[in-house]
Amino acid sequence: MTTRPFAPADIDAVNALHRSVWWPERSKAGWAWLDANPARADIDAPTGWVVTDAANAPVAFVGNLIQRFWKDDVLFHGATGFSIIVPPSARGASRHLLKVFNRQPHVFAAYTFNANSRSAPLYGRHDMVAWPPRTHDLKLSWIIDPIDCLHGRILREAVKRAPHLTDPYRERFMHRRLGSPRTPRLPSQVSPVTDLGDRSDYAAFWEALRAEGRLIADRSPEILRWRMADPDQKTPPVMVAFRRDGVITGYAMALMAKANPIEPAILEILDLVALEGDAKAIPALMQALMAEGRALGAAKVRLQVLGEDLLRRLGPWATGARREGGWGHSHVRFNAGGPDHHAWSPTPFDADHAFCQRPVPVRKKRGERTPVPVRQT
Structure with a gap:
């Protein structure tokens, strides 16, 4: 070979x-x-x-x-x-x-x-x-629509056990609200991020985040502008910021995805990060993401990668989450001469989740087949 x-x-x-x-x-x-x-x-x-x-x-x-x-x-x-x-x-x-x-x-x-x-x-x-040692096999999710989540689980098992009894290519769970999102009620200190300019308030947040001294993936306006320009991502991600006295101290990014035709839509958290000194930012951003998920028609909100620092800062949100995964989905080879990786607390932003998600398809007519590839996670 x-x-x-x-x-x-x-x-x-x-x-x-x-x-x-x-x-x-x-x-x-x-x-x-x-x-x-x-x-x-x-x-x-x-x-x-x-x-x-x-x-x-x-x-x-x-x-x-x-x-x-x-x-x-x-x-x-x-x-x-x-x-x-x-x-x-x-x-x-x-x-x-x-x-x-x-x-x-x-x-x-x-x-x-x-x-x-x-x-x-x-x-x-x-x-x-x-790696990370405590969270390499952990995914967290928060249920919005338990009925759809249950039906999706039953349908997956049916397809696995008797694939000839159902059509795994026909899109299910294509609710009206997927194409007609409502305006969410966000927490008072959370609002959308609309400016990714080099002199924006988001740029100031990024500089403050980088100055804290942790090992962190580049979230500069330049990199986010490149990420948002993905031509295969037809629906732009949700981006919200937590502001204290008008200054951004935390932000989150999330994307609506549908892993395959027989599963309901999920709001996938792509990033969730805040300045170390602000204990309220992460919980408020989680509240905002849940509101966005409901408005967009998601059956649940999911966080597929998290380090120990983020797990700690989620607080009660982590305690009340559903544990998913159970296998080691995160693996690393560290090379000699690199930085101290103990200061690295990854999120899905560090991974491939932003551009490997299967987008929620355009709603088809009743009974129409949609043979779209399945993203397995």
């Missing part, structure tokens, strides 16, 4: 690999957007790697998202692996892909925070450790 960097000529073959496992494909514009990642350009890293057959055609793939990190005023880079696809016909290719991903230069850590239950055991065999 030959391993080489992903190239634009590979798009059709790599999208076919995505289709083969029912994962969302990216448009050519979407692949170009990934390639235009400012952090990737810093270190001239590939957007991913492919394993090829004798005809140089891709038979397996791993994506490579580079992110900037800051510790005090020192810049580092980390690499997130995404869409690791190795079909049975390419058995053994995962070893080659993870080797080149883990050993790429100029990154302090190579990691995935989105492993599914089937792939999770793979990473420990390739120099990656389950």
Whole structure:
């Protein structure tokens, strides 16, 4: 097997690999957007790697998202692996892909925070450790519509046990409110983020956050503007900020997603962070996200990645959450000479969740099939 960097000529073959496992494909514009990642350009890293057959055609793939990190005023880079696809016909290719991903230069850590239950055991065999120690297998969710959540669970089990008895491609749970969101009632100190300019109040918050000295993924206005420009994300994320005396001290980002046609819509939390001195910001932002979820028609709100610091700061919200996961979905390989990773408390922003979610589809006519790939988490 030959391993080489992903190239634009590979798009059709790599999208076919995505289709083969029912994962969302990216448009050519979407692949170009990934390639235009400012952090990737810093270190001239590939957007991913492919394993090829004798005809140089891709038979397996791993994506490579580079992110900037800051510790005090020192810049580092980390690499997130995404869409690791190795079909049975390419058995053994995962070893080659993870080797080149883990050993790429100029990154302090190579990691995935989105492993599914089937792939999770793979990473420990390739120099990656389950991390963070207490939260690598923890996902939190808050139920909004218990009836839809229950029906979705029953339908998943029915499809798993007797797939011939139902149509797994027909979109379910496409409620009217998914296309007609209401205006949520936000807490008094929470309001939408509408300005991502370099001199905005959000920019001032980012500088204050970076100055605290924790190891933190770059959330600068430049990076958020790039993230918001993803051409394959048709619905913009929710962005809200907690303000104290007019100054932002915390913010959250979330996105409506529908993992597959037979599951209800979920408001996926993509980021949730606040200045260390503000104990009220995280709880107020959670209250706002629950209000947004109800207004948008979500069956639940979910947080799929969290570090120990965020778990602590959630307080009663963590106590009352439903525990999901149960397998090690977060694995990291730390390289020598990097920053002290004990100061890193990741959120889904650090992972691939922002651009690997399956969007909520446009509502179809009754009975119309929607054979959209399934995102497995």
